[in-house]
Amino acid sequence: MARPIGYYVHHHGDGHRQRALALADSIGERLVLLGTGLAGRTGGVRTIELPDDCLPEQGFAGADGEAHRAQALHFAPIDHDGIRERVAIVSRWIADERPALIVVDVSVEVAMLARLAATPVVYVRLAGLRDDPAHLDAFRAAHALIAPFDEALDDPATPDWVRAKTTYFSGLTAHRSEPAPDAPRDDILVVVGAGGSMIDGPALAAAARATPDRHWRVAGLIEPVSDAPANLQMLGWVDDVAAEIDRATVVIGGGGDGVVSAVLAAGQPFLCLPEARPFDEQRSKARQLRAARAAVVRESWPVAEDWQAVLAETAASATGVGAKLHDPDGPARAAAFLLAMAEQRA
Structure with a gap:
């Protein structure tokens, strides 16, 4: 059986899950989603449930409040049992299943963990100017970057080498229902x-x-x-x-x-x-x-x-x-891109 393709789904907002499901239609059973709160929300796509990494007092605000943290990390709170378990589960899954690659949407820490575990990473690069040390290190460590938007929507200040490493796939949304011809229109x-x-x-x-x-x-x-x-x-x-x-x-x-x-x-x-x-x-x-x-x-x-x-x-x-x-074939093109990369390590 071909080696699986992992897809880490961040739990803040819903766009990460939607992109994963859009790709699942074309990738098929090789795709395995890893994330928090995915149960019952992925159809028939296989999932690995991860413990929550939120801080009890503030939920997930993207800041850990730590005075001592490497610039290559964004969120690394000390003495957090959920994060310890997440790291163990992801590392164990990589060791047992030997995925051909992992798509990270999004987390600098998960990208670095996968790379340390000898696994190629495809990092989903979101909009905005992400030129801080942690993002740039994750971009450098990744085998490829994909952006879920047209290149025209990229921030003009994005470094040239990051743009050159990025493949743009607009239209990465879940399957759209076609409206009935006689459907009433609202305002x-x-x-x-x-x-x-x-x-x-x-x-x-x-x-x-x-x-x-x-x-x-x-x-x-x-x-x-x-x-x-x-x-x-x-x-x-x-x-x-x-x-x-x-x-x-x-x-x-x-x-x-x-x-x-x-x-x-x-x-x-x-x-x-x-x-x-x-x-x-x-x-x-x-x-x-x-x-x-x-x-x-x-x-x-x-x-x-x-x-x-x-x-x-x-x-x-x-x-x-x-x-x-908007590219209506974006999900199929992105899936073909990922499958071609995975086939190099089949």
């Missing part, structure tokens, strides 16, 4: 990502009241709105958000990979409200989307009296440019 869809958002219930209610002629729907987990106007509908968490995006006439969301890829795939007018993220990830991508004329961008939630004008501007921005930044 405004707000997508709230799993990684946290500036969007809250009172702000949504104020925007809906300021635009009584528009129908607002909200996909994602958000606090209940006690006095929601009649034109505001809370959908809760939606597994197939792509189908909801297809129905919308305007989409509002952050700059995360999942929502951006889904909006570009659907070709809908997009109001991007980038969230504060490490390494300027979403703001960097939003700047490039605006430069490509693929989105209207606001750095903060508009005040109520501005919504009519903002929605009109967004609707008028639909030029079809966004479709050029």
